[in-house]
Each structure stands twice: as C-alpha cells, then as structure tokens.
Amino acid sequence: MKNYNLLKELAASIKKSDKPTTKQKKIIESAILIFSEKGYANASTAEIARHAGVSEGTIFKHYGTKENLLLSLIIPYLEDFFPSIVEEVVKEASNSMITFEDFLVHLLQNRCLFIEENKEIFQVMIKELIYKEELKEKLLPCIYQILATQIGQVIEHFQQRGEVKDSPTDVLLKMLFTSTSAFFISHFVLFNKTKVSQEDIVQTAQFIANGMRP
C-alpha cells in the first residue's frame, strides 16, 4: 500500500472536510457542470454560486481560491480513476489466462463505464490538464508513477507469454498510454459521446493488441 504516494501527497494538500455540507455538495456539483460547459477560465465563481443557490462568500470560505476549487474536483476523481484500474482489472486479468486482447477489452469497458457515469468531470480534468501548464506538471508525474508500477507489470506478464513484442517496457507503456488515452479523449471530450459501443471497444482493443504484437 505504498503506491500512489505522489497523488496522496497532492490529495493531502487540499484540506478535505470529512462531512461535506449539502451546500458544499451543491457547490461541487455546480462547479463540475459549469467548468465543463465553459471551461475553468471562462467560468465565474459568481455563476457557480448562483447555480448552487449559495452566496459567493461560501465558496471562498470552503475552498479559499477558485484554483483550489478546481483541485477539489479533480484530485478525488483521479484517486478514484486510477486505483480502480489496478484493483478491478489488472490483478484479475494477469492471474487468469485471458489473452492480451481480452485484457484490453476488459480494461476499456471498465474505464468507459467509470467515465460515462461522470462524464463532465472527466472533460474538465482533460481540458485543464492540457490547458494549464502548471496543473499538467503537477499531475502527469502522479499519473505516470501509477501506470508505470501497475500496468508495467501487466505488460511484462504478456511479454513473457509472447503476446506482446520485446521492446523496452517504457516504450510499450507509452504506446499503450497514448492509444488508450486517445480513445477516451476522442470519444468523451472531442466527440462528446455519452456512451461507447461494444463494437468500438472491441475494434480498438484489436487495433492496440495487433500493434503491440511481436
């Protein structure tokens, strides 16, 4: 349980109240919605307050700055997004005897469901990750750390089985990361789809598995 420490560090840096008030929950909900509609930079705290049925002062009482409000959305989401990959998909996959392609189908399916049930916050996260240099430099190392330790093992597992070619692990990791991210981002951010078809998932898994075959 010594993984994700970079992310946990970040999470600790934003004080999280144990029992968020109804108003706090409304603020977070409204912020996600309005940030995703207009982008962080074009969303005003006044509009978020109005939408949440709350005074603007309340937002700043709880979150201090607009920047910190953004982090209060993104970081808990990231904490959910990545550990779940590991616990729900990776171990089950690498212990059993499924193929690399089936593993990818499983992975894509699983994370699509996760994104679908909260698409707006995924959109906010991706847009700001690309837009704000400073946020990118904060979050990318965390994400890379998680993927390197967890998905790295999976790649090596399938390399030993002869299903994945013999390039260095970090090269393959980058390929897998780039192509799966591209899949999620193009569907949920660029084309703004609410649901991804099983067919799209299978095709993409095939594409990636073939690309990485020996």
Next chain:
Amino acid sequence: MKNYNLLKELAASIKKSDKPTTKQKKIIESAILIFSEKGYANASTAEIARHAGVSEGTIFKHYGTKENLLLSLIIPYLEDFFPSIVEEVVKEASNSMITFEDFLVHLLQNRCLFIEENKEIFQVMIKELIYKEELKEKLLPCIYQILATQIGQVIEHFQQRGEVKDSPTDVLLKMLFTSTSAFFISHFVLFNKTKVSQEDIVQTAQFIANGMRP
C-alpha cells in the same frame, strides 16, 4: 480544386489583407507566442500589444475582436497544414509501390517537420480546439471533410493491396486519425518536445500499420 471548400469558406469570413504591415506581422507573432504561453483565455490584448510594440488600438483596428485575432492565426495555419499532406505525401505515396508502413513513416516525418518549425501555433490550435466548444464545432467538420476525401482514397488503395484490413473506410479513417493525432499531440503539446526522433516515428508507424493489418 473544389476541395477544402468548408475551410476556404471560413478563411474568407476573416478578411485577410493582401499585404500585411510590419506591425500586423509583429502582432500575429506576438499573439502566437503569448497565446501559446498562457492560453487564449489568460492572455490579454494589452500584453500582446506591448510585446508587439504596438498600441492596443492597432490590434482592434485590424482584427476587430480578440476572438477574430485567434482565428486569424489558426485558419491560415490549417490551410497550410492539410493541403500539404495531400500534395506532398499522399499522391507520391499512392502512385509508387511503397508499403503502408513506409507511407506512414513518410506522413509522420513530413508533418512532424511542419509542426516543429512552428510549434507554438500548433499548440495554440490544439489547446483551443479542445477548450472552446464553439471553435471545435467550426473546425472539426472542415478537418473531417479534408481527411475523408484525401486520406480515404489512400486507405482504399492499401486495402486493395491487402495491406490494410477490410473494415469500413470510415472506421479505419477514424483509427488512423485518432492515432496520428494522439502521436502529434502527445509529443508536441503534452510533453512539449521540440524534436521527434526518427526512432519514435518508425515505432509509431509500425504500431499503426500492424494495428490496421488484415
């Protein structure tokens, strides 16, 4: 010469002076630089004017609005970016007998060189394309139209040669588009590289070609 009409329509909608003044050129240069550094939303016209050594009024005399200044950067760039793909790479490739993988190497090399020599404006374009819903809805149809007519032919060519699998052309087009875009964006925007190695290009071409093989 009836292609790219959607893009040409857009280009016509922003009045372009035939002979841009030295000051106009300085404004465009400065806007590219400052937009790429801080993002469109966080860049002020005052700062652009200061950097260009020009009065703020001059910017608005020529471009009317900040939004239109942004379009005056992006649209000419797009006009250069896509037709060049066609004329420089596609025809030469599909007439000769090179493999699909070599075609991809050629394509990636060619476009990397183009992006490298003007990285900032590529970054601005991508960031704003993802960030601004309205711009996305304006530009994506143009881009799709160009790719569908030109790259579509190439895919069918390599399908007939048996190097690309038999899925519908639009499915393959989307795959090719997604994976090449991901390559450019991850290198030049996400990781902010100034140069892409030949090795990276060859690996990616291999990856994509294998993924699309029958």
Next chain:
DNA sequence: ATACAAAGTAAGTGTTTACTCACTTCGACA
C-alpha cells in the same frame, strides 16, 4: 438555556479586461 464555533451571507473592493473614440501620422498618387 446558553455559549460558541462553524456555516453562510450580502455588500462591497480594487484590479483587470476587451473594446472605443477622437485624434495624429504616414504614404501614395494626381
């Protein structure tokens, strides 16, 4: 019931912003 801290409010504040306008300078051509 009282005391007290945390939650919430409403009316600010100073700053930054895109954009305007009345004006001057420049350059080309008759």
Next chain:
DNA sequence: TGTCGAAGTGAGTAAACACTTACTTTGTAT
C-alpha cells in the same frame, strides 16, 4: 506639393472578475 484614405495612437470606459469583510444564522455540547 497637396489631398485623402488607411494605419496607428493612447487615454478612456464600463463591465466582469476573484476575493474580502463585517455580519448573521445554525447546530451542538454542556
């Protein structure tokens, strides 16, 4: 050389913004 339109200026404006502050309400433990 004088004229006229385009290029350029810079002080100004109103709106929008993140954030503050002095205050009130609420919930709870004694």
